[in-house]
Amino acid sequence: MIEFKNVSKWYGDFQVLKNCTTSVAKGEVVVVCGPSGSGKSTLIKTANALEPFQEGEIRIDGVSVGAPGTNLPALRAKIGMVFQHFELFPHLSVLRNLTLAQVKVLKRSQAQAQARARELLQRVGLEEHINKFPGQLSGGQQQRVAIARALAMDPIAMLFDEPTSALDPEMVNEVLDVMVDLAREGMTMMVVTHEMGFARKVADRVVFMDQGQIVEDCTKDEFFGQPEARSERAKHFLSKIL
Ligand code: ADP
Ligand code: MG
Secondary structure (H helix, E strand, O other), X not given: OEEEEEEEEEEOOEEEEEEEEEEEOOXXXXXXXXXXXXXXXXXXHHHOOOOOOXXXXXXXXXXXXXXXXXXXXXXXXXXXEEOOOOOOOOOOOHHHHHHHHXXXXXXXXXXXXXXXXXXXXXXXXXXXXXXXXXXXXXXXXXXXXXXHHHHOOOOOEEEEEOOOOOXXXXXXXXXXXXXXXXXXXXXXXXXXXXXXXXXXXXXXXXXXXXXXXXXXXXXXXXXXXXXXXXXXXXXXXXXXXX
């Protein structure tokens, strides 16, 4: 579903991604972890063309992201993205946050879009907040709205960039629970997170990055169960967060 092949990217002289190769198969959950500044956000942003890259190839469902003729808005509409900061439209109600792109991009009727919005808000446990504004919700609730908003587009895959790292600790689990459900329902997911409990529960594979390189790309069981086989850099990272 998502394929990175020898992807390199520079910011000026600084190489932020170094020959990165990995993939996420349909229905697979891949957790991306690594130290701050290692290139995790940049890697997932290249996947839906929020960041350009200079070398290599990225394919989403077979379509090359960097190729000149690629319809990027159409491609982005197929990939849901949830960031660390919720990035809801602050001046729109929860309902309007969920219906806007469905109507504008997918050309659904208001009635269709609202029905889908209600269904998803129910699924993330927020149907009673449908007419509130983002500022009236807690961080955990806002992040669940952001997930519902992304799902409203019926994405073929979801990208998450540290979705719980800006939340107060007591709100982390309500968001992770929604993500665990999504993973178990078979959603294709690439998740940047340091929540190793989440990784242990639902990840199929773990990608570990350091200094722009993919240092480890292995199954969850290899990552957590065979520490002796891991690189020094991954061991060091794990020793600090586990
Ligand atoms: P991570 O998500 O793993 O913390 P990032 O992908 O955000 O890492 O950043 C990787 C590196 O690229 C960092 O050293 C960061 O300072 C640098 N970087 C990120 N965005 C930019 C930018 N727009 N211009 C220049 N350097 C950047
Ligand atoms: Mg980041």
